[in-house]
Amino acid sequence: MELLQNLLQGLEITFTWQGILAVAAGVFIGILFGLTPGLDATSGVALMLPFTYPMPATIALLFLGGLYCAASYAGSITAICLGVPGTPAAAATALDGYPLMKKGRAGEALFVSLYSSVIGGLISTVFLVLLMGPLVKMALSFGPAEYFSLALFGLTVIASLVGRQFIKGFIVAVLGLLISTVGMDAYTSYPRFTFGIPELFEGISFVPAMVGLFAVSEALVNLEKLGAGRVVSAVANRIPGWKEIKKLHGIILINSFIGSFLGALPGVGAATACWVSYNQAQRMSKHPEKFGTGILEGVAAPESSNNATVSTALAPLLALGVPGSATAAVLLGALIMHGLQPGPELFKKAPDVVYALLASLFVANIIMGILGYFGIRLWTSFLKLPIGVLTALIFGFAFLGAFGVRYTLIDVIIMLAFGFLGYILRKFEFPLPPLVLALVLGFMVEDNFRRALMISNNGALIFVTKPLSLVFLILAILSLFAPYIQTQWAIRKARREGKTVEEALEEVSRMFSD
Amino acid sequence: MKSKKFVWVLALVFALSLVVAGCGGGKNGDKESPKQGETPKQQAQEVKFPTKPITIVTGSSPGAPIDVMARLLAKLGEKTLGVPISVLNKVGGSGTIALSYNQTQPADGYTVNTEATGITSILQMAGSPYTYKDFEYVIRVQMDPFALYVAKDSPYKTLDDFLKAAKSKKIRVGGYGKGSPHNIITYDLGKKAGVEFEWVPFNSGNDAIMNVMGGHLDAAMSNISAYASKKGEVRVLAVSSDERVNFAPEVPTFKELGYPELTRYHWRGLIVKKGTPKEIIQKLHDGFKKAMEDPEWKKYMESSGMLDGYLPPDKFKEAVYAQADNDLKVLKEMGLLK
Amino acid sequence: MxxxxxxxxxxxxxxxxxxxxxxxxxxxxxxxxxxxxxxxxxxxxxxxxxxxxxxxxRSLKDDKPVKIESPWRIIAGTALILLYLALFNSLGYFVVTPLFLIAMMFLMQVRRPVMVISVAVIFTLVVYFFFYKELMLPLPLGLLG
Structure with a gap:
């Protein structure tokens, strides 16, 4: 009851005109940051932090909280409309979102992405409010071994991304892992594969690499073909009916849970969660072969999941002063700057601020839903711009976003290098998503593998003797062989239906074609 | 062939922009040339600093103690220095990445790095491109004592329990970086007590403490300031300050437990690239010194468990060079340096 | 093969x-x-x-060999990008960016001068006022500095 009372008090603070204005402004600016390839929630909150200095602590947090939510959603807008994820967290959304746009169903994809994000965000906030203690306990149960196994599980998603290009998919995945070893080694401080370039000491920044692979390579393909094969249907801004939405509720619910759970882990962010969810949705689907061809499930899964990481990332932050994501880490700075030391004592010393923040996350998701809804028509109308204008703008935003990561030209150069790499790989029919996934998870794999061995009393056995780690390893194996198992099932099913072996095999090969 | 025509248009655009670029280069040259004729002294009197935004570069992730210091200094320093100050996080590689970045910028005082005790420990390790000698010292700002963390339900109730256990089994202590100050003080503690700890590097002290709380690691060596947000959730066996810390009076010092040699502080301060003019360093020092007199600064120092560590440029530099001699010896003993 | x-x-x-x-x-x-x-x-x-x-x-047929459909446009585009990088610091972001955008739109055969110029100018102005002035993103000024 006390919790409810506190929350109501928090809502009271949020529902002043300054409160609502702060959240709405945060949401609005957050959408702009999320939209722009290269700029995301982290750089948004960091760039906006100085603005919030003069504001009272509560208002500043409402503003930044709204920005965080909205930026995590808005990356999907460009992922769907242009095939260019605006944030790393929207990379998986492009897999089905972009084909949907090409089919003239951009409005549907945008609506589903917004709807899933709002539901994911709301569920995550409920988790945060009701289960902060257990979430933190769970986060603490993750040591190096658990993180390693989780990352390995994440990597098996590659198996479902490679499609027919099996060997080629694994080649680019290994390339991605190798690229993630560039930079200073944490255990010896030796700069690996940097060839004396000091800017590479901190490794290849992930954001410019991703923007290059998706945005620049897409722009180069447009340049070559002048956007041939691009169809913008007249009904591009049709919004799906309630019946279609209802079918997605199962997926949205499951992946909101997955996202909420992964969000609370420091060291795992929305960029990982979106892939895990995409994989889950495909594995549990009755028609896994349709993923990647442009179906709404492929948008709903990653989008509900990546927004569900937002609120729960605040759990370890509020409880222990340990941020659950890069963006939450910037929020921690904001808290301390305003004289608020997070931790158990914050709830006693400044409950008004804490509960206003919690209440504002509900409000932020709802405002995001309203603003986002009106945005859909705007985004689809942008699609009517000539492809040349859109391509030039993709370049413009990509340059700006890459520069905005570390304020140096080297990131722009890295982005362009990855752009040309992506273009060449596309030309020779290498799939790009495995490369991006490997870049997200590569560091987590190596770092935690070595650390786990250092703290282990029984060598590599640590990965199987720790129960949580073992669970993820089993999941990883299941996930790796799932395509094979699914093939066997399909053959059996086809046989049961009285088809010949040839017909069955044909059906299976169709499953794996693009 | 419409397309061919546009290749020519493009070529024209290239050519035009090259010409414009050439003009731009010339202009800059003109601006600088009269100054070359002047004597250095005249130039010194003319130093107008700062005239554009300053960047404070920090090697920690946003929200880490040194980052918070940088952000507050930036906020308060904007008032005293009169220009916008932004904070840039350059995370990783035991802090050397932020310093590498500093070295890629001009020595004009507009790129100020936050640095800490680690500058004399890690940077001298093999393979590091820059040492403490590549920098000038602006101002020492604060001190944050080291603290040894164990889980709140850990069998080690006191430092004594902990060291006794270390005699009979391998104890792993985690913390920030390899060859870091935390690594060095842990090594020293082991040496004084006659035991050997195994050091596990983490990306931040907070990461190590989380692993201690989760039971994955025996102990973590971090700073006492991290305790402020985890009071009651984790146990601190000892703190390295001379006297007990105000906000955590229940935590004993290493000194009172019989290890006076471990009385040392993790300090934090501001540095710039070597070759930055003295006048500019002085101006930076004055600006930040004034910022540290702000009531908001005092409030932050108190609530976060920091101790005032002010030193002016020359004294600061002296202290760092002295510390370097000592750390070098220890690192050689640890086998990290040849 | x-x-x-x-x-x-x-x-x-x-x-x-x-x-x-x-x-x-x-x-x-x-x-x-x-x-x-x-x-x-x-x-x-x-x-x-x-x-x-x-x-x-070994056993695969080279049924659709990889070819670039309009190589000159890719080459011109690449040159444009390299030029943009080369002039980024010396001319400054707010000079090269509109030039780049205009050239890129020309290259992509957008033949509506009003649209081309307004897109380039509006983009640059938004970046200038929002990112440079308000958010203090340290974009190089070059000529304008």
Whole structure:
């Protein structure tokens, strides 16, 4: 009851005109940051932090909280409309979102992405409010071994991304892992594969690499073909009916849970969660072969999941002063700057601020839903711009976003290098998503593998003797062989239906074609 | 062939922009040339600093103690220095990445790095491109004592329990970086007590403490300031300050437990690239010194468990060079340096 | 035999050998896995995968060889990008960016001058007022500085 009372008090603070204005402004600016390839929630909150200095602590947090939510959603807008994820967290959304746009169903994809994000965000906030203690306990149960196994599980998603290009998919995945070893080694401080370039000491920044692979390579393909094969249907801004939405509720619910759970882990962010969810949705689907061809499930899964990481990332932050994501880490700075030391004592010393923040996350998701809804028509109308204008703008935003990561030209150069790499790989029919996934998870794999061995009393056995780690390893194996198992099932099913072996095999090969 | 025509248009655009670029280069040259004729002294009197935004570069992730210091200094320093100050996080590689970045910028005082005790420990390790000698010292700002963390339900109730256990089994202590100050003080503690700890590097002290709380690691060596947000959730066996810390009076010092040699502080301060003019360093020092007199600064120092560590440029530099001699010896003993 | 894929495979193997030699510079580490451990493992897998790819390639038909449809436009676009990079600092962001956008739209055959110029100008102004002025993103001013 006390919790409810506190929350109501928090809502009271949020529902002043300054409160609502702060959240709405945060949401609005957050959408702009999320939209722009290269700029995301982290750089948004960091760039906006100085603005919030003069504001009272509560208002500043409402503003930044709204920005965080909205930026995590808005990356999907460009992922769907242009095939260019605006944030790393929207990379998986492009897999089905972009084909949907090409089919003239951009409005549907945008609506589903917004709807899933709002539901994911709301569920995550409920988790945060009701289960902060257990979430933190769970986060603490993750040591190096658990993180390693989780990352390995994440990597098996590659198996479902490679499609027919099996060997080629694994080649680019290994390339991605190798690229993630560039930079200073944490255990010896030796700069690996940097060839004396000091800017590479901190490794290849992930954001410019991703923007290059998706945005620049897409722009180069447009340049070559002048956007041939691009169809913008007249009904591009049709919004799906309630019946279609209802079918997605199962997926949205499951992946909101997955996202909420992964969000609370420091060291795992929305960029990982979106892939895990995409994989889950495909594995549990009755028609896994349709993923990647442009179906709404492929948008709903990653989008509900990546927004569900937002609120729960605040759990370890509020409880222990340990941020659950890069963006939450910037929020921690904001808290301390305003004289608020997070931790158990914050709830006693400044409950008004804490509960206003919690209440504002509900409000932020709802405002995001309203603003986002009106945005859909705007985004689809942008699609009517000539492809040349859109391509030039993709370049413009990509340059700006890459520069905005570390304020140096080297990131722009890295982005362009990855752009040309992506273009060449596309030309020779290498799939790009495995490369991006490997870049997200590569560091987590190596770092935690070595650390786990250092703290282990029984060598590599640590990965199987720790129960949580073992669970993820089993999941990883299941996930790796799932395509094979699914093939066997399909053959059996086809046989049961009285088809010949040839017909069955044909059906299976169709499953794996693009 | 419409397309061919546009290749020519493009070529024209290239050519035009090259010409414009050439003009731009010339202009800059003109601006600088009269100054070359002047004597250095005249130039010194003319130093107008700062005239554009300053960047404070920090090697920690946003929200880490040194980052918070940088952000507050930036906020308060904007008032005293009169220009916008932004904070840039350059995370990783035991802090050397932020310093590498500093070295890629001009020595004009507009790129100020936050640095800490680690500058004399890690940077001298093999393979590091820059040492403490590549920098000038602006101002020492604060001190944050080291603290040894164990889980709140850990069998080690006191430092004594902990060291006794270390005699009979391998104890792993985690913390920030390899060859870091935390690594060095842990090594020293082991040496004084006659035991050997195994050091596990983490990306931040907070990461190590989380692993201690989760039971994955025996102990973590971090700073006492991290305790402020985890009071009651984790146990601190000892703190390295001379006297007990105000906000955590229940935590004993290493000194009172019989290890006076471990009385040392993790300090934090501001540095710039070597070759930055003295006048500019002085101006930076004055600006930040004034910022540290702000009531908001005092409030932050108190609530976060920091101790005032002010030193002016020359004294600061002296202290760092002295510390370097000592750390070098220890690192050689640890086998990290040849 | 798909020639294009073969070229890429060979390039991967050459790069792998080069990187493998580089790993011998990594320092010794007293612990379970050193700094060279993971990179070497990955390089081995990469080489193996490429060899498999070459082996599989033997029986494949080169039915649709890779070709660039309008090579001159890709070359012009690349040149434009390189020029943008080269002039980024000296001319300044707010000079090169509108020029780049206009040139890129021309290259993409947008033939509506009003649209081309307004898109370039509006984009640059938004970046100037929002990112440069308000958010203090330190974009190089170049000529304007």
């Amino acid at each position: 798909k020639k294009g894929t073969l070229v890429i495979n060979v390039l991967f193997i050459v790069a792998s050998v080069f990187l493998f030699i580089e790993t011998f510079k990594f320092p010794y580490f007293k612990g379970p896995v050193g700094p060279a451990g993971m990179p070497r493992l990955l390089i081995f897998i990469l080489v193996a995968l490429n060899l498999i790819s070459i082996w599989q390639n």
